[in-house]
Amino acid sequence: MYKCFLYSLLFLLLITGESSAGDIIIDSDMTFEESIAGTKAPKDLIDSLCLLNVEYYSFDGKLHRGQIVINKVIKDELTEAFLMLKKEKFSVHKVIPIVKYNWDDDESMKSNNTSAFNYRFIAGTQRLSNHATGRAVDINPRQNPVIYRDGKISPKGAKYQPGQEGTFSGDTEFVKFLKSKGWRWGGDWVSLKDNHHFDKP
Numbered sequence: 001m002y003k004c005f006l007y008s009l010l011f012l013l014l015i016t017g018e019s020s021a022g023d024i025i026i027d028s029d030m031t032f033e034e035s036i037a038g039t040k041a042p043k044d045l046i047d048s049l050c051l052l053n054v055e056y057y058s059f060d061g062k063l064h065r066g067q068i069v070i071n072k073v074i075k076d077e078l079t080e081a082f083l084m085l086k087k088e089k090f091s092v093h094k095v096i097p098i099v100k101y102n103w104d105d106d107e108s109m110k111s112n113n114t115s116a117f118n119y120r121f122i123a124g125t126q127r128l129s130n131h132a133t134g135r136a137v138d139i140n141p142r143q144n145p146v147i148y149r150d151g152k153i154s155p156k157g158a159k160y161q162p163g164q165e166g167t168f169s170g171d172t173e174f175v176k177f178l179k180s181k182g183w184r185w186g187g188d189w190v191s192l193k194d195n196h197h198f199d200k201p
C-alpha cells in the first residue's frame with residue numbers, strides 16, 4: 001500500500017514535470033535553412049554556422065524558447081552562458097534569428113531582439129563585423145544600448161540603467177564568465193559603449 005502511494009507520487013511528479021515543460025513559450029522554431037535564407041554570406045562561412053535552441057525567462061517571467069545562429073566554435077561556451085542566465089532568471093526579451101527582420105539590425109534592435117549571425121559591415125564602416133562570422137552576440141539592446149561618445153544612444157529612446165532587469169554591467173556573472181573564456185564585452189570599450197555586444201574574435 002505504502003509502495004503504491006510512493007509510485008503514485010512519483011508518477012504525479014513525472015506528469016507535473018512534463019506539463020511544466022509544455023508551458024514553454026516558443027518564440028522561434030525555424031529550420032537551419034530558414035534561419036539563413038537570403039543571407040549574402042559565402043558557402044564556406046555558412047558551413048561554419050549552426051542554429052542553437054536556447055531557453056530563457058523573458059520579461060513576462062515565463063520560460064521561453066528561442067533560436068540563435070552562431071559559429072560552431074562558440075557553441076559550447078554560449079550554451080553554458082545561456083544556462084547561467086536561465087538559472088539566475090536574468091530576463092532576455094526574445095531570441096529570434098535576424099532573418100525575421102530581413103537582416104536589418106536596426107529593426108531587430110528596435111524590437112529588443114537578441115541575435116548573433118548577420119553578414120554585415122560594422123555600422124558606419126566597410127569592415128565586416130564579427131556578427132558576419134557568427135562570433136558576436138547582441139543581447140537585450142533596449143536594456144543595453146550603444147552609447148556613442150557624443151551621447152547619442154542606439155536604439156533610439158533606450159536607457160542604460162545597470163541594476164535593472166535584463167541589464168549587463170561589469171559585475172554580471174554572465175559578463176564575467178564570457179570574459180574568462182576570452183570574449184570581449186562591448187561595455188568595456190572606450191570609443192563607444194556597445195553594452196549589448198559580446199564577441200570572441
Ligand SMILES: [Zn+2]
Binds near residue numbers: 196
Ligand atoms: Zn553586436
